[in-house]
Amino acid sequence: VSKDKGGARRFATVPVALGDRSYPIHIGSGLLGWLGGEIARHTKATRAAVVTVPAVGRRYAGRLLPSLREAGLETGQIAVRDGDSHKNLREAARLYDALLDFRADRATVVVALGGGTVGDLAGFAAATFLRGLPFVQIPTTLLAMVDASVGGKVGVNLPRGKNLVGAFYQPRLVGIDIDTLASLPVRERAAGLAEVIKAGLLWDAAFFEQLEGNAENVLRLKPEVLLPTIERACAIKAEIVAEDERESGRRMLLNLGHTLAHAIESLSRYRGILHGEAVAIGMLFAARRSEALGLCPPGVAGRVERLLGRLGLPTDLPPYPRRAYLSALRVDKKRRDARIQFVALRAVGRAETVPLTPAEILPAGE
Numbered sequence: 499v500s501k502d503k504g505g506a507r508r509f510a511t512v513p514v515a516l517g518d519r520s521y522p523i524h525i526g527s528g529l530l531g532w533l534g535g536e537i538a539r540h541t542k543a544t545r546a547a548v549v550t551v552p553a554v555g556r557r558y559a560g561r562l563l564p565s566l567r568e569a570g571l572e573t574g575q576i577a578v579r580d581g582d583s584h585k586n587l588r589e590a591a592r593l594y595d596a597l598l599d600f601r602a603d604r605a606t607v608v609v610a611l612g613g614g615t616v617g618d619l620a621g622f623a624a625a626t627f628l629r630g631l632p633f634v635q636i637p638t639t640l641l642a643m644v645d646a647s648v649g650g651k652v653g654v655n656l657p658r659g660k661n662l663v664g665a666f667y668q669p670r671l672v673g674i675d676i677d678t679l680a681s682l683p684v685r686e687r688a689a690g691l692a693e694v695i696k697a698g699l700l701w702d703a704a705f706f707e708q709l710e711g712n713a714e715n716v717l718r719l720k721p722e723v724l725l726p727t728i729e730r731a732c733a734i735k736a737e738i739v740a741e742d743e744r745e746s747g748r749r750m751l752l753n754l755g756h757t758l759a760h761a762i763e764s765l766s767r768y769r770g771i772l773h774g775e776a777v778a779i780g781m782l783f784a785a786r787r788s789e790a791l792g793l794c795p796p797g798v799a800g801r802v803e804r805l806l807g808r809l810g811l812p813t814d815l816p817p818y819p820r821r822a823y824l825s826a827l828r829v830d831k832k833r834r835d836a837r838i839q840f841v842a843l844r845a846v847g848r849a850e851t852v853p854l855t856p857a858e859i860l861p862a863g864e
């Protein structure tokens with residue numbers, strides 16, 4: 499483990515243990531210029547299609563592509579449209595076309611360079627094009643680093659709901675270059691921190707407490723806290739995914755806050771609100787609801803609200819009519835019959851699923 503002058507660690511690897519589909523998450527500074535060899539080693543590919551959005555490609559493709567070429571890979575760069583509103587089947591079809599133009603074959607690795615929308619979309623294309631190409635995630639937003647790039651969920655939105663089409667498709671490698679966060683707007687960083695807070699809240703009380711102590715420093719990208727925070731959030735997700743890859747049990751806990759978040763995103767048509775912001779609102783909602791249902795002691799929601807508030811994250815439900823929320827909740831993927839597996843809190847650091855109807859999740863008059 500190398501350290502920089504300030505004594506902060508500069509590199510860490512979190513293993514994701516999934517049998518013969520196991521892979522490492524490398525986290526560090528300056529990784530883009532080093533990843534080419536790792537990608538070649540983990541995929542045995544001869545060509546690399548780097549899928550990115552213009553805002554990210556312009557800044558960072560120039561560091562990654564030479565390292566891929568030095569490792570002997572032939573490279574191509576494919577631009578997709580930016581934003582969650584373009585994470586859809588039409589954009590996937592455009593991506594298939596671009597892969598055909600690149601003459602992608604089974605020895606072509608699809609490298610997602612960007613945020614969660616690029617990772618989900620490129621991963622979905624990788625999972626389905628020619629029935630599956632090797633895939634690598636290089637997340638460049640905090641949200642994608644700590645959540646979206648880990649665990650193998652890929653997919654696209656349908657007009658009627660988030661992530662309704664997709665697959666479990668594990669990457670061969672995740673490479674997190676924390677230097678890329680320097681250009682990420684602070685609002686996006688805060689949205690990513692919402693998922694970090696979520697990981698602590700549902701799994702690790704000590705980590706949550708640590709964030710209560712240093713969240714602002716993570717937001718400011720202070721090196722001594724940034725890498726360990728990303729590392730711990732990845733490790734929590736990796737641990738849960740290793741136990742329950744296909745979300746039949748424990749993995750559902752990672753949906754803390756997401757039942758409401760997905761409803762909010764769908765009602766806002768994926769515009770105006772960031773995914774992590776919707777998660778912040780949904781997470782506080784879940785904490786309050788858990789208290790109201792007597793599932794967790796009072797005070798938990800207050801701590802969640804204060805921490806989110808300090809980071810400037812939104813906490814109030816956008817004022818859509820209740821019936822709009824109820825119909826959005828009815829398309830939730832975690833639905834079984836009329837009930838949704840709602841993730842409730844028992845305490846800070848402990849969550850469980852409770853089957854609730856949409857009307858129980860959102861009672862009249864609240």
Ligand SMILES: NC(=O)c1ccc[n+]([C@@H]2O[C@H](COP(=O)([O-])OP(=O)(O)OC[C@H]3O[C@@H](n4cnc5c(N)ncnc54)[C@H](O)[C@@H]3O)[C@@H](O)[C@H]2O)c1
Nearest residue numbers: 553613614615616638639641642645646651678681682773
């Ligand atoms: N697959 C999963 O398990 C999973 C988990 C959580 C979220 N998601 C999905 O992830 C998506 C959200 O991801 P996101 O929050 O990363 O958003 P995003 O991918 O839309 O990126 C946000 C914005 O930041 C820009 N950007 C990215 N990296 C940058 C950088 N380093 N510097 C400057 N700008 C940069 C992008 O161009 C974009 O405009 C949603 O679609 C959500 O459903 C998936």
Ligand SMILES: [Zn+2]
Nearest residue numbers: 645693773777
């Ligand atoms: Zn999420």
